[in-house]
Amino acid sequence: MMKFIIGILFLIPVSFTSYWLVCSFLFILCFLFMIFVNVDWFFCHITYCLGCDLLSYLMMILSFWICALMILASTKLLKLNFYYKLFSFVVLTLLLSLLITFYSLNMFLFYLFFEISLIPTLLLIVGWGYQPERLEAGLYLLFYTLLFSLPMMLVIFNCFMKGTLDYYSMNFQLNFYFFICMNMVFFVKIPLFFLHLWLPKAHVEAPVSGSMILAGVMLKLGGYGLMRFLKFFLLNGAFFSMLLVLISLFGGVVVSLICLRQSDMKSLVAYSSVAHMGLVLSGLMTFSIWGFNGALILMLGHGLCSSGLFCLVNFCYERSNTRSFYLNKGQINLIPSLSLWWFMFSSCNMAAPPSLNLLGEICIINSVMFYSSLSMVFLMLLSFFSASYSLYLYAFSQHGHAGAGGYCFSSGFLREYLLMLLHWIPLNLLILKSDFLFN
Template sequence: MLKFVMSLMFLMPLCFSWELTQISVFLMSFVFSLMIGHDFMFSFISFGFGMDYLSSLLILLSFWITALVLSSSHKIYKNNNFTFMFLLMNISLLFFLIITFSCMDYLSFYVSFEASLIPTLILILGWGYQPERIQAGVYFLFYTMFASLPLLVSILFVYYYCGGVCMNLYTVLTEASLVNYMWYLITVFAFVVKLPMFMVHLWLPKAHVEAPVAGSMILAGVLLKLGGYGLIRVLPIFSYFNKNLSWVWISISVVGGVIVSIMCMRQVDMKALIAYSSVAHMGLVLCGLVVFGWWGLNGALIVMIGHGLCSSGLFCLANMVYERMSSRSLLISKGLLNFMPSMGLWWFLLSAGNMAAPPTLNLLGEVSLILSVVSWSKISMIGIALLSFFSAAYTLYMYSLSQHGKFFTSLFSCCSGKVREYLILMLHWLPLNIVILNGCMVVVT
C-alpha cells in the first residue's frame, strides 16, 4: 500500500500541470484495479498500512471519483482559477482518503479521518459559488468536529484498556453499565454524523449546495462512505451494546428516510434534492450495518459503491445545467429536453440508478438491505415500502420537471454537450451498470 501513498505524495509537486495530474490519477486507478483480490485477509501490508476487500473497493472508488472530479472541473482550468491550489487540494484529499481506508491502526485512522475535512473545507470556501459558502463551511466543520472529538477520547480509552494487547477489552465491553453504553454512543455518533443520519444531516445539503462541482462529487462519492466504513470497523468491538440499541438507529433511519423523501418532493434546487436523497439512501445503509448480518453488510457495501457513482454523476449533470443556465432552480431549468436532447438520455439513465431500477448496482444493494431489515422486524416493511415509493417519486419529479415543459424564454442558444462531458457521464454510468453482471465482485462473503 505504501507505493500508492508515496506516489500520491510525489504527485503533489506536479500539480502545476493539469493534464499530467489527471492522466496520473486515471493511471493509478487502473493499476490499483488490477491488484484487487477477493480475500478476507489483509494484504499489501507495509508500515501500518494494508487492505482487505472492503477497503480496496473504497480506495478504488476514491481514485475513480477523484479522476472524474478533475475531468468535470474543466472550467476552473479554462478560467485559470488557482488551478495549482485546486489540484493540490484534490490530491491532498485523495491522499488522506487512501490513508484512512488502508491504515490498520485506530488512532492513525482517526487522524486521517479528521484530516480529510481540511481540503474539503478549502474546496467549499475557495471555489464555492455564493457568499453563503462560509456558513456552509462552518456547518460542515463544526458538525463533524463536534461529533468526532468524543471518538478520539473513545479510541484513547481502547488503547488504555488494551495495554497493547486487546484481550481484556471483551470483558470490559460485556458489562451493561451506563458508562459502557455512553462509550458505545460517543464512538458510533462520529460515524453516524458523517454518514449522515437523519437529525444530524443539516450540514450536508448546505455543503452540497454551496460547494463547487468537485466538492459535491467527492463529498457524495467518497466522504459519506467514511461513516459507513468506520461503522463496519468499530461495531464488532461493541457488538453487545449494538445488539441492544440497534432498534434506535433503525427507527430513526427508516422514519427519517421517509420524512427526508417527502422533503425532496418540495425542493426546487437540483443540488439540494440530490443531497437530501443521499440522506435517505445512507439511512438504509445504517440500518443494514446495525442489524449486524451478512445480508446487511453486503448490501451496505454495494449501496455505498453504487450511490457513490450515481450521486456523483447526478451532481455532475446538475453542474452542466448550471454552467449553461446560471441557475440550479427546477423552476427555471425546465424543458432541457428541447435544447439538450442527448443529455436527456444521461439524465434518464442516472435517475434510474438513483431510484434503484435494474440493472444498476443500487438494486442489488437495496434488495440485500431490505431483506436484512425485514428479517430483523416485520413492522419495518411499512417504512421500507414508503421509502422505496418516495425514492422513485422524487427522482421522477426531478427528471420530469427538469426535462419537460416550456424552456426559459431568454435562452437563445446552447451547446447540447461536449465529448468530455459525455465521457465523464459514461464513466459514471458504465461501472454502475456493468458490475452487477459479476455481483460477487462487490460482495464480502
C-alpha cells in the same frame, strides 16, 4: 501497497505544472490498483499499521475514481485560470488522506487522517464555492464533525490504556456509553437523520468537485467506520440498534417527502443522499451479513450515482447560471442527448436494474425485514418516494416549455459525455461481478 501512496506523493509537485497530466495519472493509478492488488476478505500486504481487505479496497478504488472524475468535471477552472493548480493540489492531498484512512489498522492513525480529510474538503467548499454563504456551510461542516469526533478521541485514549490501538489485537467489548461516544462521529458523517443539517447546506454551496467528493466518498467514511468498529459493540450495540433502524428509516421517509418540495435541483440530490444513506445505516444496524453486504454495495452504487447527478446539475448550472427547476425546463428540446443521461441516472437513483443500487437495496430490505417485520411499512414508503422524487427530478427538468434564455444553450461537449459514461459504466456493469462482493 505503499507504492500507490508514494505515487500520489510524487504526483503532488506535478499538480503545479500540468492539469491534464494529474487527471491522466489518477486514472492510470486506479487501473494499476485494480490489476496489482489481489485481495480477499482477510487482510493482505500488512505493514506495521497499514493493510487492505475487500472493504478498504473497494473504498480506495472509489476514491481514486471519484478524484479523477472531479478533475475532469472542473475544467472550467482551467478555462477561467481560477487557481486550477492549487485545486489539483487540494484534490491530491484529499486523496492521500483518504487512502491512508482506508489503509489504517491503527485506531489513532485512522482517527488522525479521518480528521485531516476534512481540511481539503473545507478548502474546496470555501475556496471554490459559488455564494458568500459558503463560509457558513463550511463552518457547519467543520463544527458538526469536530464536535462529535472529540468523544471518539476519549474512547481511543481509553483503549490505549487497556493495552493496544491495533485493530486486530483488540478483542474486548466496549459498553453502551462507549458505543455512543465512538459512533457519534460516524452517525454525523453518514449522516443520521437529526444530524444531517450540515449536508444539504454544504452540498448547495460547494462547487461540483466538492459535491462529488462529499457524496461519493466522504459520506462513505461514516459507513466504513461503522463497519470497522461495530465488532467492539456486538453485545451492547444490539440493544440500541432497533432505535437506530427506526430513526434511519423514518428519517429516510421524511427526507424523501422534503425532496418532493424542493425547487433547487442540487438541493434535491443532496437530500436524496440522506435518504439513501439512512437505508445503508438501517442495514448495518441489523448486524447481519446480508445487511453488511447490502450496505457496502449501496454505498458504492450511491457514490457513483449521486456524483453523476451532481455533474448533470452542474452542466445545467454552467449554461443557465441557475439550479432552479422553474428556469431549467424543457431541456429535452434543447439538449436531447444529455436528456438521455438524465434518464439513466434518475432511473439508477430509484434503484432500477441493472444498477448496483438495486442489488444493495434488495440485500438491505431482506435483512431489515428479517430483523423486524414492522419495518416493512417504512421500506415500502421509502421505495415509493424514492421513485417519486427521481421521476420529479427528471420530468421537471426535461419536460415543459423552455425559457427564453434556454435557446442560447450550447450543445453537449465530448468531456461531458465522457464524464457521464465513466460514472455509468461501473455503476451498471459491476453487478455482473457481484459474486466478488459476496465472497
